[in-house]
Amino acid sequence: MTTTRTTELLAQLSKVVPAEHLLTDPDTMEGYSHDQAAWAPFGRSLAVVRPRSAEEVQALVRFCIATGVPLIARGAGTGLSGGANATDGCVIVSFEKMDAIVEINPQEQLAVVQPGVVNQTLREACAEKNLWYPPDPASAPWSTLGGNVATNAGGVCCVKYGVTRDYVLGLQVVTGTGELVRLGRRTAKGVAGYDLAGLIVGSEGTLGVVTEVTVRLRPSRPAFAQERTIVGYFSSIADAGNAAAAVTASGVIPSALELVDRHCLAAVDAWKNMGLSLDAQVVLLARTDAPGDAGEKEATLILAAFEGAGATWAAMSTDQEEADALFSARRLAFPALERLGPVLTEDVCVPRGKVAEMLTRIEAIAVRHDTLIANIAHIGDGNLHPLLITPVGDAPARARAEKAFEEIMSEAIALGGTVTGEHGVGLLKMGGLSRELSAPVMDMHRAVKAALDPHGILNPGKVVAARP
Amino acid sequence: MTTTRTTELLAQLSKVVPAEHLLTDPDTMEGYSHDQAAWAPFGRSLAVVRPRSAEEVQALVRFCIATGVPLIARGAGTGLSGGANATDGCVIVSFEKMDAIVEINPQEQLAVVQPGVVNQTLREACAEKNLWYPPDPASAPWSTLGGNVATNAGGVCCVKYGVTRDYVLGLQVVTGTGELVRLGRRTAKGVAGYDLAGLIVGSEGTLGVVTEVTVRLRPSRPAFAQERTIVGYFSSIADAGNAAAAVTASGVIPSALELVDRHCLAAVDAWKNMGLSLDAQVVLLARTDAPGDAGEKEATLILAAFEGAGATWAAMSTDQEEADALFSARRLAFPALERLGPVLTEDVCVPRGKVAEMLTRIEAIAVRHDTLIANIAHIGDGNLHPLLITPVGDAPARARAEKAFEEIMSEAIALGGTVTGEHGVGLLKMGGLSRELSAPVMDMHRAVKAALDPHGILNPGKVVAARP
Numbered sequence: 001m002t003t004t005r006t007t008e009l010l011a012q013l014s015k016v017v018p019a020e021h022l023l024t025d026p027d028t029m030e031g032y033s034h035d036q037a038a039w040a041p042f043g044r045s046l047a048v049v050r051p052r053s054a055e056e057v058q059a060l061v062r063f064c065i066a067t068g069v070p071l072i073a074r075g076a077g078t079g080l081s082g083g084a085n086a087t088d089g090c091v092i093v094s095f096e097k098m099d100a101i102v103e104i105n106p107q108e109q110l111a112v113v114q115p116g117v118v119n120q121t122l123r124e125a126c127a128e129k130n131l132w133y134p135p136d137p138a139s140a141p142w143s144t145l146g147g148n149v150a151t152n153a154g155g156v157c158c159v160k161y162g163v164t165r166d167y168v169l170g171l172q173v174v175t176g177t178g179e180l181v182r183l184g185r186r187t188a189k190g191v192a193g194y195d196l197a198g199l200i201v202g203s204e205g206t207l208g209v210v211t212e213v214t215v216r217l218r219p220s221r222p223a224f225a226q227e228r229t230i231v232g233y234f235s236s237i238a239d240a241g242n243a244a245a246a247v248t249a250s251g252v253i254p255s256a257l258e259l260v261d262r263h264c265l266a267a268v269d270a271w272k273n274m275g276l277s278l279d280a281q282v283v284l285l286a287r288t289d290a291p292g293d294a295g296e297k298e299a300t301l302i303l304a305a306f307e308g309a310g311a312t313w314a315a316m317s318t319d320q321e322e323a324d325a326l327f328s329a330r331r332l333a334f335p336a337l338e339r340l341g342p343v344l345t346e347d348v349c350v351p352r353g354k355v356a357e358m359l360t361r362i363e364a365i366a367v368r369h370d371t372l373i374a375n376i377a378h379i380g381d382g383n384l385h386p387l388l389i390t391p392v393g394d395a396p397a398r399a400r401a402e403k404a405f406e407e408i409m410s411e412a413i414a415l416g417g418t419v420t421g422e423h424g425v426g427l428l429k430m431g432g433l434s435r436e437l438s439a440p441v442m443d444m445h446r447a448v449k450a451a452l453d454p455h456g457i458l459n460p461g462k463v464v465a466a467r468p
Numbered sequence: 469m470t471t472t473r474t475t476e477l478l479a480q481l482s483k484v485v486p487a488e489h490l491l492t493d494p495d496t497m498e499g500y501s502h503d504q505a506a507w508a509p510f511g512r513s514l515a516v517v518r519p520r521s522a523e524e525v526q527a528l529v530r531f532c533i534a535t536g537v538p539l540i541a542r543g544a545g546t547g548l549s550g551g552a553n554a555t556d557g558c559v560i561v562s563f564e565k566m567d568a569i570v571e572i573n574p575q576e577q578l579a580v581v582q583p584g585v586v587n588q589t590l591r592e593a594c595a596e597k598n599l600w601y602p603p604d605p606a607s608a609p610w611s612t613l614g615g616n617v618a619t620n621a622g623g624v625c626c627v628k629y630g631v632t633r634d635y636v637l638g639l640q641v642v643t644g645t646g647e648l649v650r651l652g653r654r655t656a657k658g659v660a661g662y663d664l665a666g667l668i669v670g671s672e673g674t675l676g677v678v679t680e681v682t683v684r685l686r687p688s689r690p691a692f693a694q695e696r697t698i699v700g701y702f703s704s705i706a707d708a709g710n711a712a713a714a715v716t717a718s719g720v721i722p723s724a725l726e727l728v729d730r731h732c733l734a735a736v737d738a739w740k741n742m743g744l745s746l747d748a749q750v751v752l753l754a755r756t757d758a759p760g761d762a763g764e765k766e767a768t769l770i771l772a773a774f775e776g777a778g779a780t781w782a783a784m785s786t787d788q789e790e791a792d793a794l795f796s797a798r799r800l801a802f803p804a805l806e807r808l809g810p811v812l813t814e815d816v817c818v819p820r821g822k823v824a825e826m827l828t829r830i831e832a833i834a835v836r837h838d839t840l841i842a843n844i845a846h847i848g849d850g851n852l853h854p855l856l857i858t859p860v861g862d863a864p865a866r867a868r869a870e871k872a873f874e875e876i877m878s879e880a881i882a883l884g885g886t887v888t889g890e891h892g893v894g895l896l897k898m899g900g901l902s903r904e905l906s907a908p909v910m911d912m913h914r915a916v917k918a919a920l921d922p923h924g925i926l927n928p929g930k931v932v933a934a935r936p
Contacts, residue, residue: 152663162634166630166634182909187850188820191891192893193913194916194931196916199662222765290759293760352576381657383656424659445661447919447920454915
């Protein structure tokens with residue numbers, strides 16, 4: 001963009017938003033120009049705006065319609081697919097100043113929040129009223145509801161309690177035509193018209209800009225619903241896969257069912273010297289929160305499933321401290337791996353019965369491309385997070401890892417899975433998406449995008465590419 | 469339509485579908501020309517087709533694109549809003565011959581069915597494999613999965629277990645451009661692109677023709693999850709409303725929470741002489757299916773909520789026969805009322821805290837328009853089914869009831885509710901929808917409709933009207 005054009009646009013923009021809401025310093029803008037997706041490209045924005053109201057967002061969208069400037073909404077920047085990355089000359093809308101919890105309503109079991117509210121903050125505020133907002137992405141201490149809605153974020157507990165879309169009742173949105181509208185509802189049920197609120201969830205800012213979110217809440221788990229943790233050590237991926245399948249077959253829906261592989265265990269050991277990798281090739285961690293004696297029964301069934309599948313060691317605990325220690329391998333895996341180099345997080349999801357096969361194929365891909373790939377997985381959902389680690393500054397290693405990344409997606413598709421379970425398409429998975437979806441379905445995406453963003457200003461170039 | 473044109477079209481149609489799949493006898497077609505929405509208008513179709521395959525449906529859609537003939541998909545015709553009603557010259561596609569259960573997969577906890585599979589048939593087939601498909605509309609013994617998907621059907625258990633959309637993982641659809649596509653997924657999670665499968669659910673055949681449905685299943689409730697039934701008699705709507713609110717406040721999520729009002733009780737008494745209306749003005753019926761001792765605790769909490777809100781009588785039972793007897797007032801209400809005249813079923817949903825106020829307003833509307841309005845309600849969801857009864861052939865009574873019907877929707881909107889909780893918009897609620905949604909949201913609906921049905925052949929004139 002020419003300097004003259006930039007100056008003109010900034011002059012126009014300054015008439016739309018108060019000066020104190022506008023950031024134009026290049027270094028400051030740089031911090032707002034990308035999320036946590038290593039390798040995803042990003043450009044240089046025209047400006048960053050931190051609006052205080054839906055009406056201000058509406059004015060921004062109208063500015064973008066009038067000028068053709070792309071608008072990219074942004075939460076905390078914890079995304080892993082580059083969905084919030086800046087393109088040259090765009091306006092970044094950061095929702096950090098729209099972080100009010102508008103309402104927590106015990107009678108209706110719902111909360112109304114501005115998009116900048118942090119997931120964990122909402123959860124804590126709900127807990128004070130004996131209510132619970134279940135979706136718990138790993139980013140919960142930092143990520144915002146707006147970002148969670150944009151990516152339809154999941155987490156550990158969604159194997160039992162569902163993902164963000166399952167909790168979004170209604171949205172206030174600025175549309176691609178600059179209208180401020182309410183979609184969805186405040187009632188428990190409703191089928192009045194198309195599910196446009198559900199359509200916006202997971203659309204990564206390409207179909208509308210969310211300015212308020214109404215989420216369904218659950219009652220807090222009762223005091224007699226003591227959480228029980230079950231851990232199993234396994235000597236092979238196949239055994240662990242069979243154990244997870246046996247849990248499903250037992251009829252128990254665990255409140256968590258996680259896998260940590262030997263690469264993670266080794267990295268944690270190298271850091272914390274816990275000796276995990278001496279004892280196990282794979283660790284499975286499960287939880288049940290069923291209330292009363294049912295919890296005991298479920299924990300016993302899970303333990304039996306682990307042992308029946310050949311666990312080399314298995315145990316259960318109701319002690320919170322002991323349970324946290326058992327889960328530490330899961331919690332420490334990511335930071336332990338980050339010590340080895342930048343981590344690129346994959347997010348494929350395959351049918352539950354294909355998890356062991358998928359992990360085996362990932363091992364082969366790692367060997368083929370000489371790339372360290374560790375795995376943590378929400379194995380109860382079939383949602384795998386292969387973690388690709390490359391040494392800093394090693395360009396050939398990065399090139400090999402990029403190939404591995406694409407091949408993992410292709411193998412997931414080949415096994416009847418999807419390229420993204422909970423992180424979104426953003427930039428990194430656009431190639432994968434176009435391989436997963438048929439050409440007519442890609443055309444349906446483009447038709448919906450054109451219908452709701454007729455000026456092409458909402459996070460353009462993300463998720464769905466123009467027709468080749 | 470002229471006879472010549474009809475003859476021409478039928479000649480073309482007979483090249484697209486085998487003769488034995490085609491019904492053109494006027495009397496036969498009449499039986500396929502409307503659902504169970506009393507009063508909703510319907511026209512005379514060109515033909516009824518009973519396809520055997522998705523490819524045949526695709527050929528039909530292409531025929532409709534080429535000729536401009538409207539296509540109206542139809543399940544069992546148990547709809548209550550006229551969504552499947554024929555328009556003059558349309559092709560009705562009845563899915564009664566596409567009724568195969570393609571797959572029930574315990575490992576993946578999913579089922580794949582053709583749209584003509586009856587809800588109850590699927591539920592029974594799942595039960596044989598210790599799996600459970602929860603959505604249980606009152607029409608479950610007759611209604612089909614295709615129809616359930618079209619209206620996003622709910623039911624009694626959705627207060628705890630959710631509605632049809634919560635269970636639809638993927639769809640095979642013939643699009644408005646005549647493509648046969650797969651939307652959604654077979655995996656537990658997935659965020660690859662827009663949620664087009666979720667968008668199709670509840671769109672009443674206006675955005676695509678569903679030819680196969682993949683639904684998520686739950687494990688059957690364990691043997692130790694004995695259902696407990698709790699009944700409460702109340703002397704006023706206000707007391708019953710307070711009792712339902714107290715159940716919510718107790719932190720229990722009941723597996724059913726139903727209300728039956730005095731008009732229903734009187735009609736049941738007039739038929740079965742059970743003496744219900746002597747004992748109660750309003751009956752609340754609750755169930756809990758929490759496993760083990762938690763079930764006992766939950767039932768006790770519900771009972772305490774009923775008694776604390778002033779129940780004149782309340783009891784709980786674990787005996788299935790006794791529980792069925794307690795629920796009989798709920799089950800017999802509709803047929804008891806039908807003995808008095810044609811019943812028009814309303815379906816508004818209001819915030820839980822507004823149920824008592826809504827019921828009071830409905831009483832006032834009944835008086836104002838001299839119309840008998842009985843109420844059954846999924847009160848745990850705030851989903852009310854006011855039942856408007858008019859004597860056969862009494863035109864002035866019908867005119868009054870039609871006004872009452874519209875006013876009930878307007879009052880629901882005024883209380884922050886929606887005009888339809890689970891039955892859909894169809895024809896009867898198009899006026900209500902346009903009052904509930906803002907003009908820009910109606911425009912979004914039209915834009916999405918135009919994007920996915922560019923030829924305007926998919927159930928045109930239903931749900932969303934052309935811009936006034």
